[in-house]
Amino acid sequence: MAGRSSVPSEQRVFSLVLALVVSPEGLTKRELLSSVYGYADRYVPGEPSAALDRQFERDKDQLRALGIQIDTLDSPLEPGNNQLTRYRIAKDRLEFPPELQFSERELVLLRLAAFAWREGSLSAESRRAAMKLEALGAGLELQHLGVAPSLGTAEPAAAPLQRAIDEGRTVRFAYALPGRESALQRHVAPLRLHRLDGRWHLISWDLERSAERTFLLSRISGPVRVGNERFDPELRERTEHALAELIALRTERRAQLRVRRGGLAESRLASRADAVTPVAEDPARVDLELGLLDWHILADELVGYGAEVSVISPAELRDLVVAGLRAVLADHGGGHRA
Template identity: 35%
Template sequence: MPERIDLSERLFNLTCALLTAGNGLSKAEIFATVQGYKENYDPAGDNGALNRMFERDKVQLTEVGVAWRSFIPKEAMDDNQEFRYLIANEDFVWPKGVSLTAKQVALLNLAAQVWAKASLSADANRALHRIRAMGESADSSSWIGIAPRIRTHDPAFLPLSTAIETNSRVSFDYLKPGDLEPTVRNLEPWSLQNIAGQWMLIAFDLDRDQPRNFLLRRIVSDVDIQDVSFDPPQNGEVALALEQLQQHKDSQLAKIRVKPNSAAWFHFDLGQSQTEFETSFLDLSLFAEELMEFVDEIEVVSPTELADLVRANLLKVRVAHA
C-alpha cells in the first residue's frame, strides 16, 4: 500500500509541476512524476481512479483561483491529440508593482472579518493569507473594537456565485410577493448585489428576454446550475441595471406619519418636532416589511398600495396565530 499523500500536498505538487513545465505536461507525464499521483500510476492500466482524481484537482485549482491552461501542441494536431497542461506565470502571480501599506493591510483584514462565520469566510481567509504573503504587517490600531458583519444566510448565494463565475445558466423556483405559487425562472446570472442589506441577483431572464432582478430570499428551490454556458454581460450592462434600480427607487415615494418618541421615530431619525417623513423605496413589499416592525406606531399616509399592503401583512400575522 503506497503512502497516502494529503490533498493539500498533492495540489501543491501539481501546482509546482504545472508552473515549472515550460511546454506543459501530458496527463501521463503528470501521473508518472507528480507526488500524490505517481504512487498509484500503472503505465499499462487504464488509471480510472487517477483520471477522476485529476478532474477533481483541476476543479479545486480553479476554485482557489489558480488558473491552468490546456492545449494540444501544433505538431501533434494530426495524430495523437493529447492535451498538455500548464500554469502560466502571468496567470499565477499578482501584477507587477502592487504593494500594500500597513494601513491598507489593516483595512483588508477588517474587510475579511466582515464575513466572519458566513459562508464566504473560507474564501476571505484564503485571500488574507495571500495578502499577508505580500509581506506587510497590518497596522490595526485604529480599528480596535470594530466588528462589522455581513451574513449570507440565503442558501442560493454560493451556487449563484459559482454559476456567475463559470457563466453557467441557472434555473430556480421564485416566489413573487402576492403570488401563491412560485414560478420557474430560467436565467443567465450576471451579478449578486447587496443593497441595503438585501442580496439581489441581477440576471438575464431568458423567458422574458430582458434583465431582471431577484431577491435571494424569495428563491424557494435549490439553484439548478445547468451545463450550458453563456457570454458574460457586456461591460457596463450590470452597472446600467444597477442605475435603473436606483432610478426606480428614486421614483417611488412614500409618506409616513410617526408617533413622537416611538421606536419608529428613533429609527427613522425624525427631528425634535417632526411627525411625518418622506422617503423613497426600492420595492413595495420590502419596504412594507421594514415598516411592519413599527406597525403600531406609524400610519402610511401614501401611497395607498403601501398602506393596504401593511394592513394585509398584519392580517396574515393574525391568521397565522388564530
C-alpha cells in the first residue's frame, strides 16, 4: 500500500497546475497520479489507492477555491467512464485581463517575487515531472505556457557562506575547476553573495594570495567550513570593485547563438540576451547575443538543449559544446558513430 508522502502540499499542487496547463488535450487521473510530483512517489500501477484518490480530489477542490477552474472532458468512446475522463486547465483563464496594468514599482515587486520563487527548493522534482509529461505527449512549450520558470537546484554552499558573511568569519572549501582532476583548497574572507548570469557567485578576498577572487557556488565541492577566525571588516569595502570587474567581464565576453523558437532554450536564454534578432531565412529560429562569465558553464547548459541551439561564435564556445555533445553520444553507446 502506498505510504504517506512527505512532499509539501504547495509543491504538489503547483506540479498539478503545471501538468493541467501544459496539456491542451488534458490528462486522465491515472496519467496525473503516475507522473505528477507528489503523487507519483505513492502511485503503484494496477493497485487502487483510496488515499491517493482522496488527495487528488482535495487538491482539485483547493484549486477551485483559489478560482482556478478545471475542465473535465468525457471520453468520446465511453462517456461517463471516470477512468477515461481527462482534466485540463485552459491557459487563457490564467492570463491577466488586458485592462489590468501595473506601475513600474509593482513590476519591480513582481520581479522580486518571481526571483524568490526561482531560488526556492522547487527544482529537480518539477523538472522530472515536466519530462514525464513530455513523454505522455503533453507537448510542453514554455513559450506557449506564458511562463519560463528557472528550475535550478538549490546551492548547498549558500547557507554556510551567508552565515560566515554575516558573522565576519573566514571559510575554507574545495573548488573544482574545468580540466583539473582534483579540487583546489581555498581559504577566503567571504564578502558577498551575488547572482549574475543566472548563477550565484561568491565575492571574496583570498587570504593566501591577498587578492580579490570570485567563485561560482556550483563549483564548490564538499562542505564549506566556517572558521573561528574573523576577517578585517575593511575588506568589505572591496566588494563594489570586485562586483564592477565581474560585470565588466560579462560585458566583454560575448556569444552569438541561434535557437529554435518556442523551445526551452529560447525561454531560458532570451531573458538573458542583450539582443534578439529574427532569422529571415528561417522563421523557426532566432539569433541571440548575450554576455557571459564562464565558457564552460554556458557550454554545459547549451549541451542540455541539444538540437534547439547552435553556436555561431565564438569558436571556443562552439568547440566546448561539440565536445560535450560527443561525450553525451559516447555515454549512450554511440561513440562509434561520432
